[in-house]
Every structure is written in structure tokens, then in C-alpha cells.
Amino acid sequence: MAGYQRTSAGDRPAVFELKAAGFTLPIIRLLEADIEAVAAELGARVEQAPEFFRNTPVVIDLSGFPRGSGEVEFPLLVGLLRGYGMIPFGVRGGTKAQNEAAEAMELAILGETETRPIRTERNAAPEEPAAPAPRPAAPSVSEEPAAERRAGPGASFTLVTRPVRSGQRVYAAGGDLSIIAAVSSGAELMADGNIHVYGPLRGRALAGMKGNTDARIFCQDLQAELVSVAGHYRVSENIPRELRGVPVQIYLDQKILRIEKL
């Protein structure tokens, strides 16, 4: 991965440096929709070690939140956590609706890169194909459109030549992903590096899955449902009309996702 480096615009000395760092933070994994039960349990925990929780930033993990049991009551939950001295600042593992609700509470949406391997809900593709797999080290793909991985100079490269259909996922681990066919809505492209799409991109494209902020998405015809670089995403609704249906590149500029005509 290339290092993150930018030259400042003028000659004056830099007033700040932009760096990335990792922190270990407590995560509250919600397993129950009933906020009162959560409150009771949390109260008991905090009483045991009140100092531990004071001014501690926490992340709310929704991956274990029971589906179909109503919505997460973020206002109540955030109030509850703050009341115990914690600083809830982000969520992860939520559904789209949950993420939207969290954003409304000004909570950050965190990627889930290092904690869980990317897999589909139902058709978990094997992370590393066992020995008898005909293709050498196939990328992790579910309902796999004929994808082949080639060892390029440096990083690896995955090429898909047939349409990526609704419900299919292609993940190019550790490298770039190139698609020279259409990507249907409901399909999902993921790559640790860049994503290039030479047909219409109607599905989702997530570049820089492991947090590489230099990753970019290039496409000939942007009609995507969602685009994301290193966890910074934009949904279709927030993509300006004039950028739809034209060749664009999508990249991160100071943590802001930029979509630019090519």
C-alpha cells in the first residue's frame, strides 16, 4: 500500500499532519431489542467499575441485534450511555436503515474490516479454497461470476468478464478488481484496492475495504446504488444527477468522498 502523503499547498509550514492510527475501544454489542433490559444490565455492570466507563468512547455493534424486532432506539440508547459517562460515537454492523438512524444521531458509521471476514449471509464463500480447487487462489466470491485472479507486479488483480448479477458478490482480497461487463443493481463489488468497471455500474462498489484511503473507483457509466472508499460512502440518492451515466472516478479527499467526471 502506498503511504499517505500530501504536500501542502503553499510554502508556509504545515499547521497539521493528517495521520491514521488504530485504537482499541470497548464495543457494546446489542443482543436484545428491549432497551429497558439493556439499561438494567448496563447499570449493574457500571456499578461494578464506574471508573472504567467514565469518559470512555464506545462503539455500538449491531451485528447481533435481532432482525425484525423493531428499530434500535438510538436516542434512548445514546442518552443511556452518556448518562453512565460513556461517549458513544459510532456504530458498526448495522443494516442500512439502522445506519441511517444512527447517522441522524450524529454517530459515525464504522467499517467492519478487521473484525469480520467479508462473507455473504447465506452463501459464505470459503475464505481460502481448499487444495482441490481448480483455480489457484480464487478470490472470495459468492455465486461466483467467472472471475480469475492474476498475479500482477506487486498487488494481485481480479478480472471479471461476465455480468455481475443481482445477489452476486465479488471480493478482490488484497488487490484491484476490474469488471468488463455490467454490474446489476443488487450486486456488490468489493476490493482492498481500486475498482474499475467498464460496463454500467448499477450495483454497489466498495473500494479500500481494509481501510486503504488511497483506493479509488473508476467507472464508465455511474448508476450505482452505493459507492464507498475505505468506509466513506454515498448512496444513490446523494449522487448528483449530472454525475450519473457518465464516466467518473471516486476517491477520498481529506475524508470526503469525491465523485469527479473523467
Added chain:
Amino acid sequence: MARIIVITSGKGGVGKTTTSAALAMGLAQRGHRTVVIDFDVGLRNLDLIMGCERRVVYDFVNVINQEANLNQALIRDKRCDNLYVLPASQTRDKDALTKEGVGRVLEELAHGYDFIICDSPAGIEHGATMAMYYADDAIVVTNPEVSSVRDSDRMLGILSSKSRRAESNEEPIREFLLLTRYDPARVEKGEMLSVGDVQEILSLTLLGVIPESKSVLTASNSGVPVVLDRESDAGKAYADTVARYLGDDVPHRFLQVEKKGFLRRFFGG
């Protein structure tokens, strides 16, 4: 060896069984020995559309379970000697279909027939995946509306990954698009997706466009495959579709509104 064709869609009610019956009849009438298999175990519609529901003794599941042999279960069509129907069981569920059992039956049929048509159930579950697993060709039946197109797209993804050909890295299944219930008048008004719209989304070879027609329901209710109704637009369109599948170069018909509608639009503003 027979060519195995799966008629599939993902979404229900788009015309899979009507298409299976019409194509099977069309192929048989052109002199090819054809068998059509109802994979919709538990519901059993094909025999009704084919008009042989009163002659069902044994069914597909009986053959898979080796309770009957193929000759006992196959029903010969009274209108065409080249056509046979293998009906579904109504008393079992789709789990009765096993990959080995289906494979064995298809293998046996492959020696005596030119075409085996598999009428897939709706959905993307076991029954549908069994119907498509051994296919050489797939005809994806789609209505010109967004949910049907989306489901077809999903089905195409499954076809390209979970079939025998995909699993054994053979040449992929040939995929064709059949657009049914097409209403040019509504397309013109912008109420329905056009052929071009659907093709752009699915990027598939267009095998045929079947116009919305009252004759389809009439034919189904009377147990006559609609392709036999030479007077109706739908019957003609299915006959064209069969010809195209067999390699004839037939132009697409019924894509435009008839003159009357055109004039009305002209004067009625």
C-alpha cells in the same frame, strides 16, 4: 444426446409454465422428440396447461424414488406424437428432488429425446435450483416490470454459478431472454419497460417477445398450449420463438402498437 432447456424466472406468475408448454409443443411439432418435465413438485400445473391432467398415474417423484419406471410415468400428448409430459407430484414437497435422482432421470431421457424442457418453479430455492442444475440452455422468462427484471437478474447469477456446467468449469449455460405479457401501448405511455430497457439491464440474447393476450388464459384454461392457437398474436409469437431457438432468423413482431392505437394517439393528443 438431448439438449436440456430450463424455463426459469425467479418471480412467479410471469408465464414459465405457459412458455414450457408452448415451446415443448412447438419443438415437437417441428419434428423433434421432446419431453417436458414439471419441476414444481407440490403444485403441479403443467399437466393442466398441457391438458393431460386426467391421465396422470405416476409422476416425476415416483420415477426419482424408483417406484415407477419412466415409461409408466411419461404421458404422450394426444395432439403430437413427438411430445411427452412428465408430471409433478402433488403430494410431495420439493425436497423429494435430489441431485442424483434428477440427474439419473435426465440421463435416461437424454438417450431417447432431442429436447428436455424443465419447467422450473418460482423462487430461487431447492426446486428451482434442481430444475436448472443440469441445463444446457436457459430461457429466462421476464415481464416488462422492474421486480421481474430484478428477479431474472438474480436467477441469471445463480445459473452462472450453481449449475453443473459452472461447477465443472464447462462452457457456461446459454442464456436467452423471453419477454412475456408485453403491451406496446403501455410501453408507449411509459407505464411499462420497453424491450430495449429490459435488454439493457439484463444484457441477454432476446429469444422472443410474447404480447399480452387474452388467448393465453383461454388456452391455459382449456389445456391447449397457446402455440397451437395460430390465430392469436401470442401463438404466433411463440411459434417465432421456437423457430429462433432452432436457429431460424425471424424478425421480432408485436413490438409496436397497432395502427388504430397510433391514430388515436395522433388525433386524441
